[in-house]
Amino acid sequence: MHILFPSDYFKPSQPDEMYQAQAEAFDNKGIQYSTISLDELSPLSRITPAVSNDVIYRGWMLNEQEYQNLCVSIASSGGTPYISVESYLALHHLPNWYELIADLTPETIILPKDCNLELELKNIGWESYFIKDYVKSLKTSVGSIINEPSQAVTVADEMKKFRGKIEGGFCIRKVENFLPDTEERYFVLDGKVFASEKSQSIPEIVVECASRIASRFFSIDLTETKEGKERVVEVGDGQVSDIVGWSPERFARIFVDG
Numbered sequence: 001m002h003i004l005f006p007s008d009y010f011k012p013s014q015p016d017e018m019y020q021a022q023a024e025a026f027d028n029k030g031i032q033y034s035t036i037s038l039d040e041l042s043p044l045s046r047i048t049p050a051v052s053n054d055v056i057y058r059g060w061m062l063n064e065q066e067y068q069n070l071c072v073s074i075a076s077s078g079g080t081p082y083i084s085v086e087s088y089l090a091l092h093h094l095p096n097w098y099e100l101i102a103d104l105t106p107e108t109i110i111l112p113k114d115c116n117l118e119l120e121l122k123n124i125g126w127e128s129y130f131i132k133d134y135v136k137s138l139k140t141s142v143g144s145i146i147n148e149p150s151q152a153v154t155v156a157d158e159m160k161k162f163r164g165k166i167e168g169g170f171c172i173r174k175v176e177n178f179l180p181d182t183e184e185r186y187f188v189l190d191g192k193v194f195a196s197e198k199s200q201s202i203p204e205i206v207v208e209c210a211s212r213i214a215s216r217f218f219s220i221d222l223t224e225t226k227e228g229k230e231r232v233v234e235v236g237d238g239q240v241s242d243i244v245g246w247s248p249e250r251f252a253r254i255f256v257d258g
Helices: 017-028 064-076 085-092 094-101 117-124 149-163 204-211 248-257
Strands: 002-006 032-036 054-057 108-112 129-133 169-174 184-189 192-194 217-224 230-237
Touching: 002 017, 017 032, 017 248, 064 085, 085 094, 085 230, 094 108, 094 169, 094 230, 108 117, 117 129, 117 149, 117 169, 129 149, 184 204, 184 248, 192 204, 204 217, 204 230
Parallel strands: 002 032, 002 054
Antiparallel strands: 108 169, 129 169, 184 192, 184 217, 217 230
């Protein structure tokens, strides 16, 4: 196993500052890492030092073309992407995983990015709407949760303005009564589920969710409603999932225990 981090702009052989603690944790566990510049990422982007085995990327979200370029760079350097382009998109784009766990997560309606969003929301007729594209939401001036369909125009315009584009299309998620500060992240590596604390038990809903998804490495976010029901907020590719609630040491450990 080999870990690949985005490089520091001024010190290309070192991981970006955001990932330094993770890199040190992996190094302490005897797991080697390399770096790659994400500036103008291309199939010719250089990996330092070169790799020769399975490679897991740990860095910022990449779009489809960027991830394809990353995989080519890994292969050209002598390594094998641990997560294929197809597997990456299967977890990175919400419509690809939603149907697999539709009964475990809030109801979601997928719409094309060129739709009349205000009209579509009026037709849906919910009391409120959580709006994101295929990848993530944006905290707009009216919020990512709106109550009036007319606010959808502002959400869409600001998503395009501040993110540059709508990736894929719109995902309209039904708002449920989630309790604040109850969200927890789990990681799944080759079918084994890990919690942020080794002694922590794994909820049945997380085990069920993990059993339905074929990816080798992904995250599951779980929360609780005011009614006391556990719900999966979302799943995501593990390579680009933050380690929120985890220590770098615990995160690196799963690659040893797994």
